[in-house]
Amino acid sequence: MRPDPSNGQTGETRQTYDQKLEFVLQRAAEVFAERGFHRASIRDLARATGMSLAGHYYYFQSKNEALFRICEHVLRLILEIFEERAKAIDDPLERLRLLVLTHLEISLSHMREMKVLSHEAESLRGEYLARIRQTKKRYYDSLVSILREIRGDRRGNGRELRLAAMTLFGSMNWIYTWYRPEVDGDAKRLTDVMLGIFLRGFLGGDGAPARRAGRTPRHRSR
Amino acid sequence: MRPDPSNGQTGETRQTYDQKLEFVLQRAAEVFAERGFHRASIRDLARATGMSLAGHYYYFQSKNEALFRICEHVLRLILEIFEERAKAIDDPLERLRLLVLTHLEISLSHMREMKVLSHEAESLRGEYLARIRQTKKRYYDSLVSILREIRGDRRGNGRELRLAAMTLFGSMNWIYTWYRPEVDGDAKRLTDVMLGIFLRGFLGGDGAPARRAGRTPRHRSR
DNA sequence: TAGGTATTCGAACGTTCGTTCGAATCCTTG
DNA sequence: CAAGGATTCGAACGAACGTTCGAATACCTA
CATH class of the missing domain: 1.10.10.60 (Homeodomain-like)
Structure with missing residues (x-):
């Protein structure tokens, strides 16, 4: 046929x-x-x-199938490239870096597909929606298990790992709303900055905020 | 009339x-x-x-006007509550905390409006779009100027502040895709976690990532 | 109670949408 | 060159859309 x-x-x-x-x-x-x-x-x-x-x-049976294929393709692309790259890496910090780098590389090279995935995938229905959510969950679980490995079992329950994962995903998935290649640099630079911020925060954190670095005057000085 | x-x-x-x-x-x-x-x-x-x-x-002249009013309302709500609260505060760290707390409080209490703002505002046209973008920019500038004050002039050019600001906005604006009140707690807790991660990362960072916390074995140990 | 304004409604208009279908065209294979 | 499947198309369908308009209703004031 x-x-x-x-x-x-x-x-x-x-x-x-x-x-x-x-x-x-x-x-x-x-x-x-x-x-x-x-x-x-x-x-x-x-x-x-x-x-x-x-x-x-x-080429497709319905407009919704076209949407599904676009979302499925770019989502699997990230996941499969990451899993392929991470095969040989054992250090969880390095695995986290690989995940972020892969996510950002694909985000920049497939920005329109990523925008469609972030923006429109949840308006799918039935089997299409179920399969996208399943792949998303597999990706999410990968991140959480890396974070758990990094932090160890000494502290941090599942809820905190969940928040940390969502915080990182949020930073990465927001990119398509603001990224300009001539200003913001390539995926490597974005990875350095975002992972830098996230990792120091995540590693140093015990759930309490890093507040009160100085005094807290209640009046304006100027 | x-x-x-x-x-x-x-x-x-x-x-x-x-x-x-x-x-x-x-x-x-x-x-x-x-x-x-x-x-x-x-x-x-x-x-x-x-x-x-x-x-x-x-009650409205067009469907687009309804969209505009929803977006404009919740956006101004965040901005005005933050500016009112921040009036009496001088410490930039405390001002940052107020910005995040206000953003998250409004996000949780007006989750549907925030989803509409994040998801649909950019599909407005003409004057509506211009006004929303203008208010967004005012909000963005507030955050960047706080970050600049926190970091001081000793390092970090505008580009890095831009990336830091977008990273923080991304984390906060992604919430509507995952937040469940019974699991994730209230705005205060989200503020502690997100600001904790961001602040340690932002304060400790010089642009280089916090990598290589341990050795980096190239083979899998188990 | 009467008049007028504010508010709501039923019905319709023209447009655009996703999808279908049978016919036409292209291309490979014999 | 002939046959047949692969690919593309023009035209049309019913449905749903945003918006309009004049009439109907509700409410306040005098």
Whole structure:
């Protein structure tokens, strides 16, 4: 039904079905990221791909399936690259660094897909939503188990690890709202800064805040 | 055209126009937060308020104006409460704590409005978008100037302060995706944890990460 | 109680949406 | 060149959308 060879788009080179599917989903991610999933129409997508409206239904059964594939793809991309890289690493600190670095690298190279994932995935339904949540949970569990290993069992219950994990995820997943490549540097730099802040805080912390570094005057001095 | 007294909704007590407007916008925030702004219809809102579809246009001129009012309201709420509280405080560390505490308190008490603000505000257009961005920028500038005061001029250029500010905003604004009151505690506890992590990291940091706390074995020990 | 304003409503308009379907076209294979 | 599957398309469908408008109702004041 879907053999390898098929025609190209602009006549440049031949494309397989899978290559064209990837092309369509990439454009879809751009359109969904820019206009928002529900406001973006298949007609907008058609304008972005150069194909006809109806032609897209050869590559996905519904608009929701397109959304699901975009989210699933970038989520698995992060998870699989991280797990592959982390195979040979035992030090939990280094594993944490790998997780953050991978997350940020993919975030910058697939910013539109990540925006779609963060913004629109939870509006999926049924099986689609269940599978995305399952993969998210696998990723979340990875982070928590690393944090537990770093902190050891000496203190910190599950609730504090949960808060720490969510704090870190929040910092990383917020990036698409503010990142500008010419100002903010590459993934390595972001990793240094964010992990630097998080790690010192997490390692030095016992749940109590690092307050009162100086006196606390109750009046304004100037 | 719009005098004070008007009729109530369920016949319980009298409502002023402003009270009913507030009621409508609150329900709208719930509907927008649950279904997403573009997927939610005025008919959904009508179901939530008990009013007719057309009746809502007595309280706003368009669906976009309703969105704008929700975002503007909760954003100004945070900013004004923080500025009022911070009036009498001079210590920048204490001011930072007030900013985080206020942000988290409002986030928990107005979670749906905050979700709408985080999720949908950037899809506004024209004057609405400009005003929201302006208020956001005022808020952002407040945080950066506090951070600059804390760190002093001895190191850290504007770019690092920007990254630190965005890191903190990310942690706080991500809350609506995971917060469960029975597990995660109140705003005070969240403030202690998040500010604890951030402050130790920010104070101790010089841009380089806190890496290599132990050795870094390249093989798995078990 | 009468008049007027504030508030609410039913019904409809024009537009846009996701999706379908049968026909047309392309491309590979024999 | 002929056949057949792979791919693309134009056209249309019913549904849902935001918004409008004139009429109806509720309420306050005189």
